[in-house]
Amino acid sequence: MNQKQINDLLSTMNDLLEELEEIREKSRQVDNQCNDLDIRASNMKGNINQLEQGLQSLEGQFNLVTTGHENEIFSNTSWL
Numbered sequence: 001m002n003q004k005q006i007n008d009l010l011s012t013m014n015d016l017l018e019e020l021e022e023i024r025e026k027s028r029q030v031d032n033q034c035n036d037l038d039i040r041a042s043n044m045k046g047n048i049n050q051l052e053q054g055l056q057s058l059e060g061q062f063n064l065v066t067t068g069h070e071n072e073i074f075s076n077t078s079w080l
Contacts, residue, residue, distance in 0.1 A: 001009075
């Protein structure tokens with residue numbers, strides 16, 4: 001191998017090392033984005049669970065109110 005071939009090979013290796021470092025940096029960025037998405041998904045799941053609990057509570061309150069009104073209507077018509 002002559003000096004030019006060695007220099008070309010070293011240059012190619014340096015280029016490949018730079019590309020590898022760029023790939024590693026992009027991989028770190030993707031990992032960070034995935035972690036961020038995991039955190040967001042977890043928060044959204046918590047929010048959905050809170051909404052579900054709130055809806056169940058409202059449904060229970062609605063059922064109490066409507067049941068109370070039905071009982072009131074029947075008690076007012078008991079004289080019939």
